[in-house]
Amino acid sequence: MAKIEVEAGRCKGCGLCAANCPKKIVHLGKTTNQSGYTVAEQTDEAQCTGCAMCAVICPDMAISVYR
Numbered sequence: 001m002a003k004i005e006v007e008a009g010r011c012k013g014c015g016l017c018a019a020n021c022p023k024k025i026v027h028l029g030k031t032t033n034q035s036g037y038t039v040a041e042q043t044d045e046a047q048c049t050g051c052a053m054c055a056v057i058c059p060d061m062a063i064s065v066y067r
């Protein structure tokens with residue numbers, strides 16, 4: 001079990017993190033940031049392995065992983 005945090009101001013809603021999470025537990029959420037982009041969020045901490053694929057793939061370095 002691990003947790004990710006998405007820094008909302010950096011996220012541009014590209015969905016790369018969601019597409020590359022092996023557990024498919026990252027999705028574009030319901031909140032938008034000040035630029036109007038939909039912010040990614042993790043939906044199931046219990047399934048997260050802490051692999052950091054989401055953080056590595058993010059072009060804007062918006063994701064931090066906490067193991």
Ligand code: SF4
Pocket residue numbers: 006010011012013014015016017018039040057058059060061062063
């Ligand atoms: S890859 Fe980064 S910028 Fe793209 S949706 Fe995920 S957190 Fe946002």
Ligand code: SF4
Pocket residue numbers: 002004020021022023024025026042047048049050051052053054055065
């Ligand atoms: S750390 Fe790995 S399992 Fe956890 S949300 Fe990111 S890509 Fe998915």
